Amino acid sequence: MLLIKTYLDKSPIQGVGVFANEFVKKGTPVWKFNPLIDIILIPEQLVELPEATREFIDSVAISYPYGSDNFCLSVDNANYMNHSDAPNVSSDTEPNIALRDIPKGTELTVDYYKEDHRTDESECQV
Numbered sequence: 001m002l003l004i005k006t007y008l009d010k011s012p013i014q015g016v017g018v019f020a021n022e023f024v025k026k027g028t029p030v031w032k033f034n035p036l037i038d039i040i041l042i043p044e045q046l047v048e049l050p051e052a053t054r055e056f057i058d059s060v061a062i063s064y065p066y067g068s069d070n071f072c073l074s075v076d077n078a079n080y081m082n083h084s085d086a087p088n089v090s091s092d093t094e095p096n097i098a099l100r101d102i103p104k105g106t107e108l109t110v111d112y113y114k115e116d117h118r119t120d121e122s123e124c125q126v
Contacts, residue, residue: 001034003095006077006108017107018080024102031078032095033064038078040064041071066092084109 004024011017024030041061046054057071060079064072073079081089090096091110102108 001037001074002031002076002078003029008077008080011080011082011107013082013084013107013109015082016080017082017109018077019107020102020104023104024098026098026100028098029095030089030098030108033072037075038064039073039075041073043069043071046071062091066094081108081110083112085111087111 002018005021006018007021008016009019041057046057049057057073061071061073064070087109088099088102088106089108089110090099091112096110
């Protein structure tokens with residue numbers, strides 16, 4: 001669940017991105033797992049879903065807990081965080097925190113390689 005105000009907009013990185021709608025000070029918690037907002041799916045559950053749905057979940061969900069084979073699908077803008085080699089939000093800690101001051105209007109980014117062991121470099125478009 002995102003803990004800061006955000007909005008979606010066209011991303012210079014890839015498609016749609018999530019942007020800070022407020023100034024975020026370095027060290028501020030940005031995202032934390034909340035079972036009311038974040039849905040955990042295990043691989044066996046995906047088999048029961050249509051292929052198009054499985055592909056969608058695989059494209060937006062993260063592994064949670066980090067390093068597991070589970071899929072965490074957020075029902076907020078967190079699904080739209082794009083990859084960066086120099087991210088401004090941690091992706092391998094709980095909660096995810098701002099790695100530096102993030103001005104209002106800045107795209108929130110994470111390092112997919114740290115976040116999800118299912119992701120390899122060929123899947124990240126930077």
